[in-house]
Amino acid sequence: MVASQNGDKVAYRKLLIECDKWLRRYYSNKIHYDALDELVQETLISLHKKRASFDPKRKFMPWLATIARYRWIDYLRKMYRKGETSIIEETIAAPEDDSVTSKLSLDALLEKLPEKQVEAIRLVKITGYSIAEASKKTGQSESAIKVNIHRGLKKMGSLFEAV
Amino acid sequence: MIDNLVDQMQPVKTIKKRHGLMMCLSALVALSIIVVMSFGMRQDMSSLQPSSALVLRSFVLLVLGFSAALAIFYSVHHPDPEDGKFLRFVRKSWKYTLLLSIAFPILAAMSLLTEPPTSYEHANNMLKFNTVIKSVSFITIGAMSLAFMMAFWAKKGLITNPQKASWLIGIASGGFAGAAYSLHCVSDTLVYNGSWFTVSILLTAILSRVILPHILRW
Numbered sequence: 001m002v003a004s005q006n007g008d009k010v011a012y013r014k015l016l017i018e019c020d021k022w023l024r025r026y027y028s029n030k031i032h033y034d035a036l037d038e039l040v041q042e043t044l045i046s047l048h049k050k051r052a053s054f055d056p057k058r059k060f061m062p063w064l065a066t067i068a069r070y071r072w073i074d075y076l077r078k079m080y081r082k083g084e085t086s087i088i089e090e091t092i093a094a095p096e097d098d099s100v101t102s103k104l105s106l107d108a109l110l111e112k113l114p115e116k117q118v119e120a121i122r123l124v125k126i127t128g129y130s131i132a133e134a135s136k137k138t139g140q141s142e143s144a145i146k147v148n149i150h151r152g153l154k155k156m157g158s159l160f161e162a163v
Numbered sequence: 164m165i166d167n168l169v170d171q172m173q174p175v176k177t178i179k180k181r182h183g184l185m186m187c188l189s190a191l192v193a194l195s196i197i198v199v200m201s202f203g204m205r206q207d208m209s210s211l212q213p214s215s216a217l218v219l220r221s222f223v224l225l226v227l228g229f230s231a232a233l234a235i236f237y238s239v240h241h242p243d244p245e246d247g248k249f250l251r252f253v254r255k256s257w258k259y260t261l262l263l264s265i266a267f268p269i270l271a272a273m274s275l276l277t278e279p280p281t282s283y284e285h286a287n288n289m290l291k292f293n294t295v296i297k298s299v300s301f302i303t304i305g306a307m308s309l310a311f312m313m314a315f316w317a318k319k320g321l322i323t324n325p326q327k328a329s330w331l332i333g334i335a336s337g338g339f340a341g342a343a344y345s346l347h348c349v350s351d352t353l354v355y356n357g358s359w360f361t362v363s364i365l366l367t368a369i370l371s372r373v374i375l376p377h378i379l380r381w
Contacts, residue, residue, distance in 0.1 A: 005175050005177065006174050007173065009172060012168075012169055012172050013169045016165045016168060016169065017165065044164065044165070048172070049381065050320075050321055052175040052176060052319055052320075053241070053320045053321040054177065054241075055240045056177065058240060058241065058243050062241050062242065062243050066241040070323050
């Protein structure tokens with residue numbers, strides 16, 4: 001990354017290829033398979049635009065994980081606003097969460113939310129149930145499911161810096 | 164797509180915290196010069212014998228400004244799980260300063276409640292209504308100018324919570340603009356300081372919260 005910041009195109013290409021692979025693993029069990037390409041591309045574009053924000057004195061993976069997580073939350077918000085739901089398939093390989101990325105992982109964020117919000121986000125946004133199905137499954141009203149998703153995503157955004 | 168990104172790639176300079184700090188210090192100096200040139204300096208300041216009320220007011224405003232600005236400077240880089248306790252404290256120090264600063268409006272409100280003004284003249288003596296528009300508008304306009312500069316600088320960094328960053332930028336720039344205006348403001352009463360400086364900083368923070376997330380989002 002340091003070489004890339006200095007304009008080394010060969011190093012930058014290698015870096016992007018490795019990041020592409022890592023991002024595919026990272027997102028693979030977090031979003032619908034069909035959206036994977038789009039989200040990986042958006043994240044790589046963000047990485048490109050934000051490359052001046054990488055501090056060479058700090059580790060690279062937390063930087064990449066921060067960008068990946070921001071894009072993922074942004075993606076969930078967009079999906080929520082569109083009112084779309086997605087059905088996840090039992091997918092691909094599990095992401096290789098090392099000690100650094102696991103500390104910054106989405107699961108770590110979800111752990112900080114109230115149970116009802118986690119339940120609503122997991123069922124609707126990750127597992128792909130409709131609002132009505134999630135309502136039946138949890139016993140929460142449909143409006144409560146919507147409110148809990150909205151509040152949960154908002155809280156996740158605000159917890160972003162605190163992790 | 165990777166090919167396109169590689170083609171577009173140019174060398175970049177890493178965003179540095181000290182550049183943000185320099186920008187804030189320069190803006191503080193510029194705002195202070197504008198205040199002195201436009202409205203004049205307090206007499207006790209020009210004779211280098213500032214009153215204790217002025218020193219306390221300026222100190223609180225500057226500490227508020229710097230602590231909120233520091234949180235912004237540190238949020239342009241990604242958090243690292245290995246960050247030490249000191250860095251974590253710096254990132255949160257604005258909360259303690261804000262708590263300290265809230266003492267001013269609370270004391271002002273208590274003062275007004277325990278000794279409510281008996282007439283308009285009395286209230287005017289305490290709150291100096293004739294200077295309100297000048298002080299609030301200068302602090303707000305000066306602070307918002309700095310807030311935009313800070314937002315465009317921070318946009319280059321890795322701001323992951325634009326809403327919180329906007330509040331912080333508003334508080335920081337309000338603190339700095341208030342400190343600059345303090346050089347001119349002759350009113351030293353607790354009620355005046357606790358009211359109009361608070362209103363100005365609050366106004367700046369709200370305006371920043373409304374406007375700046377659009378700039379900071381990426």
